Amino acid sequence: MVWVWSAILAMDRGDSAEIRRHVRALDAYGPDDAPAQIWLAAQMFAGHLDVLEGRTAAGLARVRRVREQLMHGQAPAPGVPGVVTRLLLEDYAAAGEPEAGLALADEALGMGRGAELWEAEIRRLRAGFLAALGAPAPEITSELERALTVARRQQARAFEEQIRKRSRNAPSATVVLTHDQPKGER
DSSP states (O other), X not given: OHHHHHHHHHHHHTOHHHHHHHHHHHTTOOTXXXXXXXXXXXXXXXXXXXXXXXXXXXXXXHHHHHHHHHHSSOOSXXXXXXXXXXXXXXXXXXXXXXXXXXHHHHHHHHHOTTGGGGHHHHHHHXXXXXXXXXXXXXXXXXXXXXXXXXXXXXXXXXXXXXXXXXXXXXXXXXXXXXXXXXXXXX
């Protein structure tokens, strides 16, 4: 189970080298010698690595299969559906599939099952999908503001920094978070 949690933390940090290391450790387990929460996590993270390494279609299919299994059956551990949903959102972003990403982000915001732990990241990714689809800058800014509010409420400083970074790298100069402006400019 340590490898699963380590892979989740590496995902949140965007550390693909660490994810690779943990997936190699998880690969030692087959479907017959590991509990479902280990085996399914190994499969979803292996699919994520496929996406990162350019085997996009195969990787997305693998992560989608795990998610379908978890969403339509009994999850082997609390929160696992939220983890795989968060991972699939990251994969849609990496694969350049904003339509699928936006649809999943919208679903994730209301699904519960552990996804609420990543609400700030879901909203940050949602803002990226909106931007990729050409949404107006105020809509993107609004979503980033919601993401920042959630990150602060959850005291998720790493997510807060990711959101600020996204706002600085936004394609439109009009995407500026009001939380980052001096008080006199709000």
